[in-house]
Amino acid sequence: MAVAEGAAGNHDHARRGGHADAASARPVAEHLDWILGQLPILEPVRVPLEHALGLALAEDVTSATDTPPFDNSAMDGYAVRRADLLAATPMSPVVLPVVADLAAGTAQNPRIDAGQVARIMTGAPIPDGADAVVPIEDTDRGIDRVGILRVPEPAAHIRRAGSDAAAGDTILRAGTTLWPTRIAAAASAGRAELLVHPAPRVAVISTGDELIVPGTPARRGQIPDSNSYLLAAAVAQAGGVVHRIGAVPDNEESLRTVLDSLIGTVDAIILSGGVSVGAYDVVKAVLAPLGVWFGPVRMQPGKPQGFGRLPAAGTGSNSTTGKTGSAGSAALGPIVFALPGNPVSAFVSFEAFVRPALLFMGGHGTTTRPTITGTVARGWSSPSGRQQYMPVVCERRGQETLVWPATSGGSGSHLVAGLGQAEGLAIVPEESDTVAEGDLLPVMLVI
Amino acid sequence: MAVAEGAAGNHDHARRGGHADAASARPVAEHLDWILGQLPILEPVRVPLEHALGLALAEDVTSATDTPPFDNSAMDGYAVRRADLLAATPMSPVVLPVVADLAAGTAQNPRIDAGQVARIMTGAPIPDGADAVVPIEDTDRGIDRVGILRVPEPAAHIRRAGSDAAAGDTILRAGTTLWPTRIAAAASAGRAELLVHPAPRVAVISTGDELIVPGTPARRGQIPDSNSYLLAAAVAQAGGVVHRIGAVPDNEESLRTVLDSLIGTVDAIILSGGVSVGAYDVVKAVLAPLGVWFGPVRMQPGKPQGFGRLPAAGTGSNSTTGKTGSAGSAALGPIVFALPGNPVSAFVSFEAFVRPALLFMGGHGTTTRPTITGTVARGWSSPSGRQQYMPVVCERRGQETLVWPATSGGSGSHLVAGLGQAEGLAIVPEESDTVAEGDLLPVMLVI
Structure with missing residues (x-):
């Protein structure tokens, strides 16, 4: 259902040259649900307790004996x-x-x-x-x-024997994220290994002819690639196993070669750049014919988004062109996120869509960041018709958390230095066009 | 000064056979300050950006050029x-x-x-x-x-060129913990590598003749070792490089051999068990003669604590017996924490003392967990004269966070299964003996 709507949206979008008004763009929540509905959950594996930190249980853990086992x-x-x-x-x-x-x-x-x-x-x-x-x-x-x-x-x-847990009691449930205290509970229950969902293996690729390796000399027009470092670190923090490719030039054949090399070795690919309406949007040129959806989402920053799955046969297979498959199909390769190239947009897109998706694939029952209610200490403006994610600094004062923009330029999507100060993303609803001192907003904590 | 007080406390303690009343036991804050005052900060190393996640900067990072470098x-x-x-x-x-x-x-x-x-x-x-x-x-x-x-x-x-940062601007300061967005800021500033403090290398040892490897058959009197898994995972979450030794029997020579094997290979050793007043408290028997402090701290759980540094020559060297040195002395080996053996006590002690210490050694400007103000949804009792750490479940309701005990038995220090549900530690001041519904308490978030 959601998938069919997505495909329709894609065609609309292609016809209209990627330019859509607010009414036809997708709401954030709908886009996320559509993504989650297509994701495979990674096949469970057995790991020793020592390798279980941060993974999600794929079984209920019961106490084999009373804990403690004797008075x-x-x-x-x-x-x-x-x-x-x-x-x-x-x-x-x-x-x-x-x-x-x-x-x-x-x-x-x-x-x-x-x-x-x-x-x-x-x-x-x-x-x-x-x-x-x-x-x-x-x-x-x-x-x-x-x-x-x-x-x-x-x-x-x-x-007393059994005062912590009686034999047969369920002490941890499938979907539970294994924190230190939970690993200890499994050990106390006599478990040496656990059935868990593995960490997703994730490739990170920046695209753009303007990108150079940080620290190498830049000529006019060139800037250091920061997105592949940003997204690789964010994947690691979300528990993924990172394969950072770095920057690929705006060349379709180069991108196809890199993507094909990843088939069968990663569960997900995150691209940034090349997804807007420009003449050199190589990511869209390569992936849209393979059935990857591209279109606008009603958010700011991060409006142009792309999501889909690569065919298992790779990018070169005409036979798979235009097909979209169901989750878990054997004929499908890694999922692909195509995020906008501006660093703040890429970061917000990661937090809004990619992180929940990676946790979902990893079998975690909770895929959302902790969200608090922040009190706005200094207002800003927000685009009506788009859900805004404003990077904010947070300061706790008793039960209240004061928040204000981390970047002097608002949510300006190139402000990497200011973004480094942000501890949260304040979420401004679509219908608001201004945020005033004293307003209460949900704030997704990102550190 | 703090060190001298500590040494005096040690002598008092030894004379009085480890039994101290509340007045002579140390307050939690004083014990933490005393520990932090003796810690070395690990020598900075250069790492590529990809290895910097979670480490602390050991230099200010300035923008080499304008960012962006051109309009x-x-x-x-x-x-x-x-x-x-x-x-x-x-x-x-x-x-x-x-x-x-x-x-x-x-x-x-x-x-x-x-x-x-x-x-x-x-x-x-x-x-x-x-x-x-x-x-x-x-x-x-x-x-x-x-x-x-x-x-x-x-x-x-x-x-505009320089609108994110002008050439020469400081974009990240020494002591900053390198989150994804900050790594991206360093990349944008043209940095390929950073001077950072390394992650502390930490050995984790459980002690006790009752401990067996989880999953192996238990006879009467034996229980699975859970603390070494708990503390190893907690160290990893705190950014440390873990060397989990597992359980060592209550035998002085075994413990000495293990400790000596760690000299020069780790920065810190965390022991649990063997620190109270019993006849078989091997940890204290081995370490107290080497100048490691043992004594009561005014907290619940976690009252019996030990902290010090091993001599660089190891446990067998009589020449170093009884000496306590200053932080960073070349003649000193790894720092040692001797925590109580009950799992909840060990966990609370880790959060109160060890985690801040590991972050301090790693050069982090912030060594504390985020702390919120929780509203008590269901009361409990607390021992007067001791600062209580109650494992609590947290539920956000608007700006309020409701908290209640995670374990049915209060802070009962063997309740591992309940501890797995705790998202925070509510801190009850020494002077309180009861916590009532509606009370506001500081809650250290531990997940």
Whole structure:
């Protein structure tokens, strides 16, 4: 359904030479949904716990045994029978024989009879017969016999078997992103490896005859490629495995060669540049005939967007020209994002579409950035009819977060230096044309 | 000064057998300051841009040239002399000859005389004589001659040389953490490599005879090691290079051998377990004679803490016994954190002390987690005289963030499964003994 609309939009767009008014351009949310609806989810793989950080679970994890697996001591002290100690006070300690010494890790289970205690360390199993632990601080620290100064509460300082999780309990669900604490939970449940979705392998390509490698001499007309570094780092932060190609010139054959080299080795390709209405828009020239959608999205910056999938046969295959396939089809190659070339536009497009897509492919249940409500500290203007993403600095003041533009030139899409100060993207709805001090806006946190 | 106090605290502590009341235990902030005051900052290294993500700059980055380096077009369109077009309207376009075709990357600079225009693509240099750009949408898209439908604003769609940064401007400061947008700013400034502080190399060791490798069969008394996975993943998230050793038994000679193997290969060692008052506290037995401080900190969980530096000669050298040196001394080996063994205690200790320390060593200007103000949705109790770190779930509601305990058992320090749900640590001040619904608390975001 969404795909069919997309294809129709593509034809409209081609007929009209890439120039569309606000009404025919796609809303941001619709474009994102359309993209997500076409994405494959990467086939699960088994990884050792140590390689699981940041990946998404592809299975529910249940506790194989009770956690902890046995009653154990929460303190260093003495395992006792509480009934023996009802008279204990600091002035008249109850003195009892110490019949065992139980370290953490011991397999011993000496029977504690009435009038006996065992010395016990944190984590050691509670021996049969004992029903409470007296911390070492409440004793005279005796070795053969110990004086106990206080009566413990019933079951004091005993961690019960299964109190963290009972055998069979689900402790982590499929789709969960594996943070450190969650990896620890899997380890505690006795898991050495986990079924996860792998990190997507992502190639990053800048296009443009004006681009040179940073640090090499520039002649008039040339600028350093910054987008491939920007997008490669953003992919890495989103958990992807990066293959940064760098800058490819505005030459269709060069671009086809590079793209074909990536078939079968990456899951996604991110291009920037070459997607607007100009005469040298090589990305569109190469990809549109293969069925990749190009068109305007109602956002600012980032209006010209492209998305699709390469044919598995590569760019040279006429037989696949113009076909668009369904997600997961064996005849399809990597997904392709064609982003605008201005750095701020490329960054905003990444955050709006590419990052959610990479997380979705990686099986993550949550694909959105944390979003807060920001209070505007200094206003700006916004284009009516387009959803604006304004890079903002954020400052927390109590429960409020003040935000203001990170770039002196507003969302001007070439302002890389100012963009480096942005901690969030404030999202201004399509219908607004001005943002005033005191306005409340959703702010997507990007760091 | 702080170091001297620490040493004195150590002696007191040793005399009193590790049992200290709240008054003699250190406040959290004081312990952190004491740690930070002893840390070396890692020697800067040069890395290519692609290896800079997440590291801290060790130099100011200035723009070598103007950015952008030349006036260029912000749109696909025509470079014009505005004075020629004052009469242009959609009804009576001004038609002019197109004397050049300027793609992005071109070195051409054709003189545009009165009555002439050049076709120009986004990013191409503005030719001499032209003073505005008319977007293609405001023309008839002519090739040899073009009809222009609207008079442009003065200097319309020209991005001025230096408008992002002027030559010599500082665009990034030493201590800055290199996010994607900042790496892009360095690339735009023509930098291929950057002077950065390297990521600290960190060994992670669990101690305890009760610990087994997850997934291997457990007998009575044994549990899977989860802390080494927890702390290794936390180190990786904090940007460290992890060397996870795993579990070492409660045996002094084993621990000494492992520690000695790490001298010269890591910058920091994180141990968990073996730091409380028990008879089998091997970590303390091995490290305290080497001058590593052990003592109570006024926090919950995480009260028993240890911190110091190994001698460069390792654990076997009597000549270094008992010495504490100043930060950066050549005679000192890796820093050592000895954290409590309960997983929640270990995690909280990592967040409170280790993560800031690793970031500090890595030269980061910001070593703290983002902290928000949370509104308590469900209360809990807190020990008076200790600063509590309660793992909490966070839910944003407009400008408010509601928080409630992630673990049913409060901050119970063995509750690994619940800890996996925590997105923040709510910090309850020492003087509070109860937290009520509606209370506002600082919440350190940990994901």
